[in-house]
Amino acid sequence: MDNNDKLTLRLFKDKLFKLLIIALAFISVTPLILILIYIAQKGLSVINWEFITNLPKPVGEKGGGILNALVGTIIIVGIASIISIPPGIAAGIYMAEQKESRISSIAKICIEVLQSIPSIVIGIIAYVWIVIPMRGFSALSGGVALAIMMFPLVVRSTEETIKLIPGSLKEAALALGVPYYKAILKIILPAGLSGILTGILVGIARIAGETAPLLFTAFGSPYLSFNIFKPMSSLPLLIFNYATSPYEEWHRIAWGASFVLVIMVLILNIIARVIAKRWKTRF
């Protein structure tokens, strides 16, 4: 084989590899696109105003909506946010302010471990901590489970945002005689607000679709309920229960609910990205 042939072979290999990569990538992406189209098709045919504002009907009757699950999701996610955001921000401030301290470095490892806990295990924890002492499933226990999932995300985004803010800003405030707590609360936190907010929104988008931690905490309920000490439905729970049921009408409702949930998560992520871009923490 002379040199020219060798070169042709190498160039051929190069072309072949490129084609192979493109073909493989295309094959891998196709099922992913199909899933999206499938959800949109099935979901859009179900959704209308009644679907959002009605309660589910018993088996056999046509129609019915997902109002109870929609309200439930908002309440449970609300509980989770109230529980996880304030301590999350406090911990984030400490870890950004006391970078060198031993507590911060231990907390940092703990955050990573917390983030990798499988969601079903967090369900067990909320069961043990809330459901057993209160002797029953409740929206509150579901909220606690989701709060445990959201907490590390809030800590992380707060810590990372505050670390980006230059020390000179805080020093300038302190030099003017502003007390430390005011410098943090009135100068540093507002400066990093967009970063923290983005983290919170991404966290909410993450927990809004969680099913496993709610299976034996919030449990689900066919009624519209506002009592956080009683079982409550949520969109993912409704999808799971209806999807695994044998009734076709319920499958239809589950598709509609899936579409609503995907759109909710999508909107949250888009808002998060807009905030991150528009009010970027720039220094």
Add this chain to the structure above:
Amino acid sequence: MDKNHLFKTTILIGALGVIVLLLAIFLSLLIYSMPSLKAFGIKFFLGKDWDPVNKTFGALPFLIGTFLTSFLALLFSMPMSLSISILLGEYLREGVISSTLRSLTELLAGIPSVIYGFWGLFVLIPLVRKLEIAIGAPPIGVGIFTASLILTIMIVPYSASLGREVIELVPHDIKEAAYSLGATRYEVIRHIIIPYARSGILAGILLSLGRAMGETMAVTMLIGNSNYIPKSIFSPGNTMASVIANEFTEATEKLHLSSLIEIGLSLLIITTIVGIIGRYIIKKLSVGERSLG
């Protein structure tokens, strides 16, 4: 107490809260696992029988189920995610296709797992059934294989975006050096990019593995929920996560509940170890990059 002091104490409590939370989680799981730990000891993980009626609990079928599904998913997903990450990280770094694919993978990563399971019930199961008829296996549709397929689809977006990041980390000067010596693009990928990004790709695999092992809903809906050791990859089974999801609300008996919680504790320990190793490799890699630059 002045306000400064109060503020400092508050944020300190927050940070301590992180540590206390994790300790409390471990301790609670451990305490509630005690009855089962005492009753079965190490035999818990070697026992083949899971029989709530006779109060015998052995977790081996679920350990096998978890490892089988997640390793199969990893095997299926590797060529897929590697090809996407090479395409996005090297061939198409900018442009419409690249940014579309990127938003697509982000969108897919945000879809709740219960919806993947739902889709699997109606699309994957009939397909797997056809395949099973074609190869002469009993056409159940649900099983280890179907669960691995859905896991594959779920981890591809995640591992592909990790892989792309790692490939983009490869410094330009060494790639350019190879090009200037007359290497083709394939040769640069094969001899420069892949070896350089090897440990990062490994880390991505470990992180995806951790995710696949802890994944609950989609697997629960598609694996068939059988408490016996799977005979082939087409037989139904259960993973550690899916058996908890299935039986937890029915477990009225103390030993049954405790055994399920011990499975949860073991799952937590396994995913934690896998996750920590993966993140450690990635951290070491990115720190090394910065010091080079």
